[in-house]
Amino acid sequence: MHERLQVIVFASQKGGVGKTTLTANLGVAAEMAGDGPAVLIDTDPQGSLAAWWNAREAETPALAPTTLNELPAKLQALGEAGFRYAFLDTPPAITDAIRAVVKRADFVLIPVKASPHDLRAVGRTVEIAQDEGKSFAFVVTQAKSNALLTVQAMAALSEHGVVSPSVMHDRVDYAASMTDGRTVQETDGRSRSASEMAELWEFVKGKMNESTKARKAKVA
């Protein structure tokens, strides 16, 4: 019997917080950690994740084309095909369509920049995850090193939910690696960014295992 497909949705009302970069990096991190096969799904009409994947030489993780209408059936088929994790990128918005995608999630990861605007905007994304009864966590993105603002943002966010201890810092290698279809772990596996992504994946995986266990305990 194969394991059930676990679906991770990256959602945030704000644009430019690094959703697509995170989706690509974590998809690759899952494969590199031996947790594949992983599949990426791009629901953002901007198509940046799909463009990144097209520019990529490696075949893994896979990318599955879909429409919103087909999404439930597509996820079912991907699970039956043996994929273990699906990573869904979404556009920056709060709409019924985003809600429909979140509905399919096992876990929602909410990237947040450590800025007052981003912190104010995070509430509506959290509401959707909570309305749909989904486990979620925040990850601080594009953080400046040694910035007090990052610590303050993590403290503020922790009042609303779990915050990833692994922070995604503002480094050139995130953007540079994305330009030719790679991720930070693939351009330099010993870089600090690569460590961040490996740690973030372990955190997300751990959180998903916790919620799966909690769900099973509830059923039992």
Next chain:
Amino acid sequence: MKKPAALSSGLVAIKGSAAPAHDMPTRSASLAPTPGPDPEGGLQPLNFRVGAEFRREFKTYAAAHDLKLNELLRRSFEAYRKQHGD
């Protein structure tokens, strides 16, 4: 050891063909509307007559560029003033 996924045709993309979900509402339409400038004293009517051809072209251009008529007029006026250095 991880096992490879069993792939059927159309389940996953092939290189060069990957595309996003086409039925997701566009980003601009889905974001909360941003309030426009609130001119002092609110909007006032400005009535004058123009030729039929100009009227058609003006309205067609505004519609094609997703602009309100008053916004196109305002931008044209700004551009005109800039061009004439005042």
